[in-house]
Amino acid sequence: MEKTKKWRWxxxxxxxxxxxxxxxxxxxxxxxxxxxxxxxxENVIPEPLFGNFYLTxxxxxxxxxxxxxxxxALAVRSAAKSGSLVPKGISGAIEALLEAIYNLTESTAGKWxxxxxxxxxxxxxxxxxxxxLEMFPGVESIGxxxxxxxxxxxxxxxxxxxxxxxxxxxxxxxxxxxxxxFVRVPSTDLNFTLALALISxxxxxxxxxxxxxxxxxxxxxxxxxxxxxPGFGLMDLLISILELISxxxxxxSFSFRxxxxxxxxxxxxxxxxxxxxxxxxxxxxGVLLFEFFIGLIQALVFGMLTMVFMSMATxxxxxxxxxxxx
Amino acid sequence: MTGDxxxxxxxxxAGLSMIGALGAGIGIGLxxxxxxxxxxxxxxxxxxxLVNMILGIAFSEAIAIYCLVxxxxxxxxxx
Numbered sequence: 001m002e003k004t005k006k007w008r009w010x011x012x013x014x015x016x017x018x019x020x021x022x023x024x025x026x027x028x029x030x031x032x033x034x035x036x037x038x039x040x041x042e043n044v045i046p047e048p049l050f051g052n053f054y055l056t057x058x059x060x061x062x063x064x065x066x067x068x069x070x071x072x073a074l075a076v077r078s079a080a081k082s083g084s085l086v087p088k089g090i091s092g093a094i095e096a097l098l099e100a101i102y103n104l105t106e107s108t109a110g111k112w113x114x115x116x117x118x119x120x121x122x123x124x125x126x127x128x129x130x131x132x133l134e135m136f137p138g139v140e141s142i143g144x145x146x147x148x149x150x151x152x153x154x155x156x157x158x159x160x161x162x163x164x165x166x167x168x169x170x171x172x173x174x175x176x177x178x179x180x181x182f183v184r185v186p187s188t189d190l191n192f193t194l195a196l197a198l199i200s201x202x203x204x205x206x207x208x209x210x211x212x213x214x215x216x217x218x219x220x221x222x223x224x225x226x227x228x229x230p231g232f233g234l235m236d237l238l239i240s241i242l243e244l245i246s247x248x249x250x251x252x253s254f255s256f257r258x259x260x261x262x263x264x265x266x267x268x269x270x271x272x273x274x275x276x277x278x279x280x281x282x283x284x285x286g287v288l289l290f291e292f293f294i295g296l297i298q299a300l301v302f303g304m305l306t307m308v309f310m311s312m313a314t315x316x317x318x319x320x321x322x323x324x325x326x
Numbered sequence: 327m328t329g330d331x332x333x334x335x336x337x338x339x340a341g342l343s344m345i346g347a348l349g350a351g352i353g354i355g356l357x358x359x360x361x362x363x364x365x366x367x368x369x370x371x372x373x374x375x376l377v378n379m380i381l382g383i384a385f386s387e388a389i390a391i392y393c394l395v396x397x398x399x400x401x402x403x404x405x
Contacts, residue, residue, distance in 0.1 A: 037402045253388075260391040267398050301384045 027281040030163050032273035033152050035140070035179060039263070041189045042180045044144070057181050058189035061139070065130045065186065097125075104304070109311035112211065116310045119203055123196060124303035130186040131262055131295030135288065140266065143181035152177060187262035187298075190255060197254035200306040201247065208313030216313070220244040250309070254302065261298050265291045340397040350390035357382040 041056040048054050072090060079091035087095050098121060105117045133139055145162060152164045153176070164177055186192045208216040218224055222240035226233035269291065273284045361379035365372050 037398070039399070256392060256395075257388040260388065260395045264391050264394045264398065267402075297380060297384050301381060304381070 023281055023285075032281075032284075033164055034274035035270055037267055037270065039190070041184060041191075044180070044182055056189070057143070057184040058186045058192060061130065061133055061183045062186045062192065064183065065126065065133060068129055069125060101303070105307055105311075108308060109314065112207070112311060112314045115207060115210075116307055119200075119310070120303045120307040123200065123306055124299050127187065127196070127258065127302050128296065128299035130192070131299055132292065133183070134185045134262075134266065134269075134291055134295065139183045139185065140181045141179070142183075143179045145177045146180045147177055185262060185266060187258055188266055190259050193255040193258040194251070196258070196302070197251045200254060200302075200309075201251050204306070204309050204313050205247075207310050211314035220247070254305070258298055258302055261294055265294055336400045336403070340400045343393050343396045343400065346393035347390040350386045350393075353386035353389070354383050357386065 041058040043054040044057050044060060045055050072094065076091040076094050079087055079089075086092075101121055101124060102113070102117055105120055106113045109116045145164075162177075164179060205216075208219075218240070220240055220243055222236045223233075225236050269284065269287055272287050273281075276283055357379055361375045361382075364375050
C-alpha cells in the first residue's frame with residue numbers, strides 16, 4: 001500500500017480565511033476604481049528601448065509566460081529522466097493534458113500525428129498559460145502612475161508607493177492619475193493573437209504542401225476541370241477562389257476570437273469590481289472563476305481548430321474518389 | 327451640448343450592436359438541445375457529447391463576444 005498524504009484541512013482553512021480577510025480589508029480601505037480601458041497595450045517605460053521599439057506590458061507578460069513554460073519543461077524533463085514511472089506533481093498534470101491532446105490528434109490526424117501534435121500542444125500551452133496569467137494578483141493592477149485627463153486622486157501609502165483611491169478628483173491636490181500596469185494579459189493584445197493566427201494558418205499551408213505536393217494548391221485555383229467540363233469547371237474555379245478567401249478570413253476569425261473573449265473578460269472584471277459596492281467583492285471572485293474556465297476553453301479551441309484545419313489540409317478532395325475506386 | 331449628443335449616440339450604438347447576441351443565444355440553445363437529446367437517448371456518449379457541446383458553445387459564443395467588444399469600444403470611447 002502506498003502511503004497517502006493526509007489532507008491538511010487545519011492549515012488550508014486558515015489560508016483561505018486569511019485571503020478572504022485581506023480582500024475584504026483592501027476592498028473597504030481602497031475601493032476598486034475603474035481603470036482606463038485601452039485596446040493598445042501601454043508602454044512600461046515611456047521612452048523607447050531602441051529606435052521605434054517600446055517595451056509594452058503585454059511583452060513583459062509574454063516573457064513571463066515563456067519563463068514559466070520553460071521552467072515547467074525543465075521540471076518535466078528532470079522528472080522523466082529520474083526513472084520513476086509514476087509522474088508526480090506538475091509533471092503528472094502536464095502528462096495528463098498532453099496525453100488527452102495526443103489522443104485527440106491521433107483520432108483526427110492519423111499518420112500525420114507526429115507533425116501536427118507539437119504545434120497543437122505548443123499553441124494550447126502558450127495560450128493557456130497566458131490566459132491564466134489573469135489569475136495572479138497584481139496583474140493589471142500594479143504599475144507606474146501616469147498623469148492624465150481622466151483619473152482618480154492618488155494617496156501615498158509609504159515612500160514611493162501610492163494607491164489610487166475612489167473619490168472626487170476635483171479637490172485632490174495631486175491631480176488626476178491613472179495606473180499603467182507593468183503586466184497585462186498577452187491575449188488582450190491583438191498583436192499576440194494575430195501572430196499566433198498567422199503561424200497557425202501559414203503552418204497549415206506548409207503541412208498541406210508537404211502532404212500533397214503541388215496538388216495542394218489546386219484547392220485554391222482549380223483549373224483542372226475547366227477544359228474538360230466547361231460548365232462545372234467554371235463553378236469549380238469559383239468555389240476554389242472562395243476557398244482562397246476563406247483561408248484569409250481564418251486569420252481574422254482566429255485572432256479576433258481569442259482577443260475578443262479575453263479582452264471582454266478583463267473589461268468585465270474591471271466593471272464588476274468598480275460598479276459593485278465593497279461588500280460584494282466576492283462576486284468578482286466568481287467572475288474570475290468563470291474567466292478561468294473561459295481561458296481553458298479558448299486555449300483548447302484555438303489549438304483544436306489549428307489541428308483540425310491541418311489534418312484537413314493533409315488529405316485533399318481527391319482522396320475519397322481514390323478510395324472508392326480501390 | 328454636442329458632446330451629449332455624441333454620448334447618446336455611443337449608448338444607442340452599443341445597445342444596437344448587442345442585437346447580434348440574439349443569434350448566439352439561439353445557436354447555443356440549439357446545440358445544447360441536440361446534445362441533451364443525444365445524452366438522454368444514449369447515456370454512454372455523455373463524455374464525448376459534452377466535449378463537443380462545449381466546443382460548439384464556444385464557437386457560437388465567439389459571435390456574441392465580437393458584438394460585446396464592439397459595444398465596449400463604443401462605450402469607453404476607445405475608437
